[in-house]
Amino acid sequence: MIKPILFFSILASFIIIFHNQPLRFFSTPSTHIKSRPTQKVYTTPIQKMQITHQKKILKDVGEAYMENFGITDNDFSILKNAKVDIIEGNFDICEEEKDVLYFLDRAHQYNLKVILPAGAGEAEWGYECDLENYPEDQKPQWQSEKVTSFINKFKNHPALYAWDTSNEAGSVLPNADGKHYLTLLQLQDSYKDVKNTDPNHPVLIRMNGWFFYDYTNNFFRQGNPFGKNVADIVMINAYSNVDDYYPDFVTTVAQRSISEIEKIDKNIQFIIALGAWSEPPLWTFPSMENFDKDISQVKKLGTKIDIAFFKYGANNSGWYLPQNAPFLWKKIKDL
Numbered sequence: 589m590i591k592p593i594l595f596f597s598i599l600a601s602f603i604i605i606f607h608n609q610p611l612r613f614f615s616t617p618s619t620h621i622k623s624r625p626t627q628k629v630y631t632t633p634i635q636k637m638q639i640t641h642q643k644k645i646l647k648d649v650g651e652a653y654m655e656n657f658g659i660t661d662n663d664f665s666i667l668k669n670a671k672v673d674i675i676e677g678n679f680d681i682c683e684e685e686k687d688v689l690y691f692l693d694r695a696h697q698y699n700l701k702v703i704l705p706a707g708a709g710e711a712e713w714g715y716e717c718d719l720e721n722y723p724e725d726q727k728p729q730w731q732s733e734k735v736t737s738f739i740n741k742f743k744n745h746p747a748l749y750a751w752d753t754s755n756e757a758g759s760v761l762p763n764a765d766g767k768h769y770l771t772l773l774q775l776q777d778s779y780k781d782v783k784n785t786d787p788n789h790p791v792l793i794r795m796n797g798w799f800f801y802d803y804t805n806n807f808f809r810q811g812n813p814f815g816k817n818v819a820d821i822v823m824i825n826a827y828s829n830v831d832d833y834y835p836d837f838v839t840t841v842a843q844r845s846i847s848e849i850e851k852i853d854k855n856i857q858f859i860i861a862l863g864a865w866s867e868p869p870l871w872t873f874p875s876m877e878n879f880d881k882d883i884s885q886v887k888k889l890g891t892k893i894d895i896a897f898f899k900y901g902a903n904n905s906g907w908y909l910p911q912n913a914p915f916l917w918k919k920i921k922d923l
Contacts (some may be wrong), residue, residue, distance in 0.1 A: 589617065589756055592785060593636050593919070595763050597843075598885055601915060602668050605703050606638075608901045612688075615918060628788055635783040637643060639817075639854075640891060640892070641885075641891055642887065642891045642894055642895055643673040643674060643859075643894040643895070644665060644670075644671060644672050644673050644894075644895060644896075644920070645672070645673065645674040645675070645676070645703075645788070645859060645861075645894060645895065645896035645897070646674075646675050646676070646896070646898065646899075646900045646923060647675075647676050647895055647898040647899050647900070648649065648676065648678040648899035648900055649663075649667070649675040649677055649678065649899075649900040649902075650663075650677050650678055650679070650691070650900075650902050651900075651902045651905045652677075652678055652679040653684075654902055654904075655679065656690055656691075657677060657678070657679060657687070657690075657691060657902065658902030658903060658905055659691070660733070660893065660903075661694065663886065663903075664694050664695065664697070664698040664700065665887055666910060667698065667699065667700060667900075668698040668699060668700065669713075669921075670811075670860065670917075670920060670921040671921070671923070672881045672914070673695050673700070673701060674700065674701045674702070674703060674749050675695060675700050675701075675702055675703070675900075676702070676703035676704075676752065677691055677702070677703075677705075678706075678899075679705065679709070680705045680708070680709025680710060680711045680712060680717075681705060681706070681709065681711050681734060681738040682709075682711045682717035682736060682851065684870070685741055688741075688742060689706070689742075689745075690750070692704075692742065692745045692747045692748065693747070695747040695796060696745070696747035699750035699833060700747065700771075701747060701748070702745075702747045702748055702749055703749055703750045703751070703752050703792060704742060704748060704750075704751055704752065704753075705752050706735050706738065706739055706751035706753050706778070706782050706791075707730075707735065707751075707752065707753030707754055707778045708752040708753060708754060708755040708794065709755070710761055710762065711731070711734070712730070712731055712734070712735050712753075712778075713728035713729060713731065713758065713761060714726070714728060714729040714730075714731055714769075714789045715728075715761065715762050717776070717831065718787075718829070722763060722765060722778060724890055725763075726762070726763055727763070727767070727768050728758055728768060728770060728774070730774060730777055730778055732777075732781050734796060735757065735778070735781060735782070736781055736785045738757075739751065739785045739786050740780060740785060740786075741788040743785070743788070743909070745791065746825055748789055749789070750788075750789055750790045750791065750792045750820075750821055751782050751786065751789060751790075751791050751792065751893075752793070752794065753775065753778045753779060753782055753792070753819070754770060754775055754778070754791065754794060754819075755810060756794055756795060756812075756825065757770045757775070757795075757796075757811055757813055758770040759796065759811060766810060766811075767773075768788075769811045769813075770813065771813060772808075772813040772814070772815045772818070773814075775793065775813060775818045775827045776815065776817050776818055777820075777821065778789050779817055779818050780817065787891050789817070790819075790820035790821050790857070791799055791819050791821070792820070792821040792822070792823060792859075793818060793819040793821075793822055793823070794823045794824075794861070795812060795814070795822060795823070795824050795825065796811070796812060796825055797824045797825050797826035797827065797837075797845065799812040799835055799839040799846045800824070800840070800844040800848075801840055801841050801844075801895075806810075807848050808848070814849060814852060815852060816852060816853060818849055818853075819856065820855070820856065820857065820860070820883065821856065821859060821894060822845070822849055822856050822857075822858055822859070822905045823843045823859040823860075823861050824841060824842065824858065824859070824860050824880070825861045825898070826838045826841045826842065826860050826861060826862060827861070827862065827863035827898070828862070828863065828874070828878065829863040829864075829865075829866070829871055829872050829873065829874040829878075830870060830871065830872060833870060833874075833878050835878075835881060836864070837882075838860065838881075838882045838885040838886060839885045839888075841860075842860050842886070842889060844895070846858055846893075857892075857894070858892075858893045858894070859893070859894040859895070859896050860886045860889070860893060860895055860896070861895075861896035861897065861898055862882050862883065862886065862895070862896070862897055862898070863897075863898055864897040864898060864899070864909060864913060864916045864917075864920065865898060865899050865901075865907055865909070865912075865913070866878070866907075866912075866913075867907075871914065874915075875917055876914070876919070879916060879919060880919070883895070883919070883923070886898070897909075897920055
């Protein structure tokens with residue numbers, strides 16, 4: 589089997605369209621970021637939710653191209669009844685204020701917290717909203733002014749939980765390859781801007797778990813950067829749902845990532861995200877047995893490590909978890 593990291597390189601264009609479905613993100617990072625003096629160390633505590641159990645998170649709730657993201661009151665009710673604590677949408681800063689407010693207001697009505705984009709999407713890195721094709725040599729450039737404007741609109745909303753500034757170091761951005769992945773300095777720049785604009789909410793990044801499985805050392809290499817002043821929360825995408833299931837995958841990824849990241853920053857909060865979807869040819873339906881194993885491995889990590897699932901989707905779209913995988917959805921609900 590081709591390991592997923594190699595597979596990503598081979599199928600970069602495929603992934604851009606489908607993986608995590610990052611829909612039209614407009615923000616620009618600078619690729620020639622000059623070194624600067626020692627950076628300020630941010631110590632804003634992670635937002636408390638008065639929750640002592642392992643928080644349950646649903647990713648990619650809704651689709652950006654659909655009205656109200658395709659998410660109705662019935663969906664918010666379903667999520668609440670499933671004892672979900674936090675949701676993250678599948679949109680970027682291109683979205684109109686009224687649409688984002690709909691998502692936040694409904695979430696608040698159903699006692700759900702929301703992770704909003706502030707670098708996880710294409711637009712935040714300069715890939716404009718109204719374009720479908722970009723020059724092959726266009727590199728991600730951090731859009732500080734646009735992102736901070738977006739943050740200022742929603743930073744005081746009671747449903748807001750955190751800002752997501754990176755989806756696997758830009759591996760799903762247009763033109764993603766060795767020359768276009770986000771760098772450590774770019775992540776530090778985005779973190780600084782977000783924290784200066786909103787010091788009251790944590791910053792989250794998503795990291796590709798396969799780096800912690802395919803390698804045994806030097807994990808923070810090109811395509812998987814990490815350092816000080818990058819994040820308050822790290823979500824590790826530990827998607828084991830590939831053709832060859834590795835029973836030790838989730839445990840190995842969790843142990844290595846947590847250990848190595850804590851050597852750099854002991855204050856990081858962790859989320860382990862599991863795959864609960866199918867997207868051939870790379871991503872396959874997890875069997876119930878394997879899904880149970882993965883969940884059990886995360887549960888054993890204790891209540892300090894939260895659990896997330898990708899993805900919820902939307903009714904009448906390409907993927908809708910309660911409909912396309914009711915057996916997986918039932919397991920998630922019953923946790």
